[in-house]
Each structure stands twice: as C-alpha cells, then as structure tokens.
Amino acid sequence: MFKKMSFLIVLVLIIFAFSSCSVVFQSRDGNLGYFPQASGRPVGSFSESGELWFIISPMLFNLNDTNLKLDQLIRTGLSPYRADFAKNLKIVEGYTFVDFIISYFVPIIGRETITVEGEAYQQ
Amino acid sequence: MKKNICIFILFFITFYGFAVQYSDDYFGLSLEFQKADFIKNLESKEYFESNTISFVFTYGPSFSGPVRFRIGAGVHELSDYYLNGGIELKVLEFLNTVKGRVFGLYLNADLKMGLDYVEAAIKGEIFIPFSTVGGLQIGIGVNHNVEPLFSVAYSGGVYPLQIK
Numbered sequence: 474m475f476k477k478m479s480f481l482i483v484l485v486l487i488i489f490a491f492s493s494c495s496v497v498f499q500s501r502d503g504n505l506g507y508f509p510q511a512s513g514r515p516v517g518s519f520s521e522s523g524e525l526w527f528i529i530s531p532m533l534f535n536l537n538d539t540n541l542k543l544d545q546l547i548r549t550g551l552s553p554y555r556a557d558f559a560k561n562l563k564i565v566e567g568y569t570f571v572d573f574i575i576s577y578f579v580p581i582i583g584r585e586t587i588t589v590e591g592e593a594y595q596q
Numbered sequence: 597m598k599k600n601i602c603i604f605i606l607f608f609i610t611f612y613g614f615a616v617q618y619s620d621d622y623f624g625l626s627l628e629f630q631k632a633d634f635i636k637n638l639e640s641k642e643y644f645e646s647n648t649i650s651f652v653f654t655y656g657p658s659f660s661g662p663v664r665f666r667i668g669a670g671v672h673e674l675s676d677y678y679l680n681g682g683i684e685l686k687v688l689e690f691l692n693t694v695k696g697r698v699f700g701l702y703l704n705a706d707l708k709m710g711l712d713y714v715e716a717a718i719k720g721e722i723f724i725p726f727s728t729v730g731g732l733q734i735g736i737g738v739n740h741n742v743e744p745l746f747s748v749a750y751s752g753g754v755y756p757l758q759i760k
Contacts, residue, residue: 520760529727565617567694567757568729576729577625577752583727585694588617588759 498540498564498587511558513594519550519559522588525566528581539587540566546589556593563590617758618695622656622664624753626733632715633743646743648672648708648715650680654753662686666706678710689723695755696729704735716740719747729754 523546528534535541547559566587568576576583631637632646650670656663664684671677688701700723708715719737726732730752739745 522759565757567618568696568754569759570623570756573623573729573752573754573756574625576727580727580730580750583729585728586757586759588757590760 498543508558509560511560511594511596513557513596515560516554516556516593516595518590518592519554520588520590521546521550522586524572525585525587527583527585529583531583531585543587543589546587547591550589550591551593554593555595557596558594559591560594561592564588565590618755619758620658620755622654622753622755624654624656624664624751626650626652626654626666626668626749626751628652628670628733628747628749628751630717630735630745630747632717632739632745633741634746635744644673646673646745648678649674650708652680652749654684656684656686666704670708672708672710672713672715676710676713678708678713680706680708682706691755692725692728694728695757696725697723697731697753698725699723700733702733702735704737717745719745721747721749723751 523539523542524537525531525539526536528536531540543564547562551557551559564587566585569586572584572586576585628650630648630650632648634646637643637645648670650668652666652668654664654666656665662685664686666680666682666684668680669678670680682705685703686700687703688699690698690700692698702721702723704719704721706717706719708717717737717739719735721733721735723733724731730750733749733751735747735749737745
C-alpha cells in the first residue's frame with residue numbers, strides 16, 4: 474500500500490514538474506508557413522501578444538488555445554501595414570507579472586502570455 | 597506537419613537568441629509555515645508550539661547577482677504579529693522555458709521582528725516544483741537560540757516576460 478502510494482505521489486510530482494514546462498506552437502487554419510526565401514518590401518515590424526489560460530498545465534487543459542492560433546496573432550500584426558507576409562518571426566512564451574500573480578494565487582488555474590514579433594513585408 | 601516543425605524550430609531559435617524579452621529581475625511570493633525547536637516539541641507532543649506563518653515577497657534585482665531580498669509579514673502562534681526581512685542566496689537554480697523555477701537550492705537568512713516576538717534564523721532550502729511558476733520549498737535550519745527549525749512554503753517565482 475505504502476509502495477503504491479509512494480509511486481503515485483512520485484508520478485504526480487513528475488507530471489506536474491515536467492508537463493507544464495513546454496507548449497507546442499502551431500497554426501490552426503493552415504495559412505501559416507515559413508518561407509525565408511520569399512522576397513518583398515519591408516513595411517515595418519510588429520509585436521502581438523495573447524493570453525493563454527489553462528488549468529494545471531497548458532498541455533493538460535488548455536482553455537483558449539492561444540498557442541495553436543499563432544496565425545491570428547500574426548494576421549493582427551500585419552493588418553495595420555496591409556502586409557502580405559511576415560519574416561523573422563520570434564515566438565516567446567512567459568509569465569508577465571500579472572500572469573504570475575494570477576497563477577500563484579489560483580494554483581489550479583494559470584495564465585501565461587505568448588508574444589509573436591516579426592517584420593511585415595508587402596509583395 | 598512541416599509547418600509545425602518550422603514553428604517548433606522558430607521557437608527554439610527564439611528561446612536561445614532572444615532571451616532579452618524576459619526581465620533580469622526575479623519576483624517571488626511565498627506563504628511559509630515554520631516550526632522552531634521541532635524535535636523537542638514533537639517529542640513532547642506540543643505540535644502547536646513555536647509555529648510561525650509568514651507571507652514573503654522576494655525580489656532579486658539583476659545587480660545583486662545570486663542574492664535576493666525578502667520582505668514580508670507574519671504571525672507567531674496565531675497571536676504575535678511581526679515584520680519579516682532577510683536575504684536569500686541562490687546556490688543552485690534551474691529554470692524552465694518560461695523562466696520559472698524547475699529546481700532550486702537556497703540559503704536564507706531571515707529576521708522576524710514584532711512587538712512580542714523576535715527571531716533570527718538561517719536555513720537551507722530546496723524547491724520542488726508543482727507547476728510552471730510555483731512549488732514547495734522545504735527548509736531546515738537553526739534560529740538565534742540554536743534551536744533546530746524546519747519550514748514548508750508554497751513558493752512561486754519567475755523572471756517576468758516583458759511585452760511591448
């Protein structure tokens with residue numbers, strides 16, 4: 474009984490420790506690509522961020538799938554320039570100070586922020 | 597599939613190349629239960645003696661290196677209130693991809709000062725994560741009366757993301 478309990482506790486600790494350390498990023502609508510050879514005229518740079526809400530871990534119970542909708546963030550960043558595509562994309566995830574406060578005081582529910590930066594190009 | 601791989605590669609390039617988006621300053625919060633003279637108290641079954649509960653804010657500015665500053669308040673045996681100040685020395689610390697802590701070893705020196713209660717203590721602590729930014733911090737040490745003490749804290753800390 475004690476062995477089983479110990480095993481279960483260790484398993485839970487491992488899941489909590491490691492599953493919440495990584496997030497998969499992807500596009501949902503199929504319009505996001507990576508074409509470093511594409512040519513065009515740079516029209517500016519953009520930086521867009523979105524909040525990702527989750528329960529326990531983004532890998533377990535992701536509430537709004539921000540990490541899977543990067544194309545929406547990029548499109549929002551491109552629209553003021555009427556740009557056609559983006560280059561030099563930088564994707565960063567982390568906790569702002571507010572995210573940290575929320576995640577600390579409500580341990581089951583967490584919020585993190587994903588930012589996408591890049592250069593907007595017109596063809 | 598190709599798209600996902602590309603995004604995955606982009607993310608890792610970003611992670612190593614653009615780490616400047618995270619603050620260089622560390623911010624932490626901790627709700628800490630501490631029991632002093634615990635060996636004698638447990639032997640005499642005085643489970644509710646020499647207990648303190650503290651809430652501590654930890655700030656680690658970039659210029660102070662491995663030293664972080666702790667400030668907070670708490671209550672001793674649920675009756676004597678005090679203010680708490682101290683320093684935390686980061687001995688070993690590993691961070692995850694979002695600049696939260698995965699594992700840590702620390703040395704803490706704290707002074708608790710109230711009208712009816714004063715205690716100075718030094719502790720060694722280990723951090724075990726429960727989530728991306730929080731976990732359990734377990735410590736053992738000694739106070740100014742050379743009494744052994746242990747502490748258990750729900751502790752969280754992060755180098756915050758800076759968004760433009």
